[in-house]
Amino acid sequence: MLVSWNATNACNLSCRHCYRDAGRKLAGELDTAEAVNLIDEIARVGFKILIFSGGEPLLRPDIYELVRYAASRGLRPVFGTNGTLITGGVAVKLKKAGAAAVGISLDSTNPSRHDRFRGTVGAWHAAVEGMKACRSAGLPFQVHTTVMEWNCREVEELTDLAVELGATAHHVFFLVPTGRAANLEEESLRAAQYEQLLSRLVKKQEEVPIEIKPTCAPQFMRIAFRMGKKPRYRKGCLAGTAYCLVTPEGDVQPCAYLNVRVGSIREVPFSRLWKENPVFLRLRSEEYGGRCGRCAYRRACGGCRARAYFYHGDYMAEEPWCLYEARAAGEGGP
């Protein structure tokens, strides 16, 4: 089970697809004492992994203290970062504080294409330098790529680059239209391209020694099963069942891209929200609508609840980016 905490809304880049519409620090962000209390609650409820994300989490002055505290509570502190602030010294400090791994964004093998998407000249080189710094410090890192129409043909090359740089994994994120990404909806992949890319990734996985993980692409589970592979994950979409997100101001939602506010940790303890909130209970019911409801893979996949919400206004509706019709295929599922 994992929680992502947007530790701050401040960011040093201006990525076109940012789901938080990050840039400036917000006035009401959780302070150190509130963050420590949140970490206690996350550990109490049985989560294993705490992802410090943002904005850019390394812009929080108390970040090392919070990483150290999370590790002392038995959590595995990991990062979702743009990597541009990771110098040799920062990597060593993160490692010493107890960070277990770092996920660094890289969207192209071509520096200027990456920089254009990230809204900052020099972002590609700084991110790659950040990866090298992690490697020197013995801090495991993985490459995170957001895939869209403009870069979907270079995903396998990015996997090869990740291997060359010494990454432990390549996580491929499929765009969900929220935050600034809502403006990019027309540039996102269409269902057929999405299916093709997922099949390509299943094949690429056979060729490389590192893990390739499609993220926000739960249909990957169905595609892998149908290709005769056994995925190593329990379920495609974990929103509200084994994953949730806390915003910089302490609001809880089922997933970074599913903008349904479940409650605030300033009003109700996180542990109570997680155990009792009706939104989480509904997501755990697995009673999906449309094709997902009829699908034999629904327990393994679950469809993207955030895309269902964006396109249908109901997070339990069918996943709009899936072309699979279980009855037509006549399959019993895994």
Ligand code: SF4
């Ligand atoms: S709803 Fe599920 S599949 Fe969609 S982005 Fe969130 S966790 Fe990923």
Ligand code: SF4
């Ligand atoms: S129909 Fe829904 S549950 Fe079935 S594979 Fe597609 S997205 Fe997943």
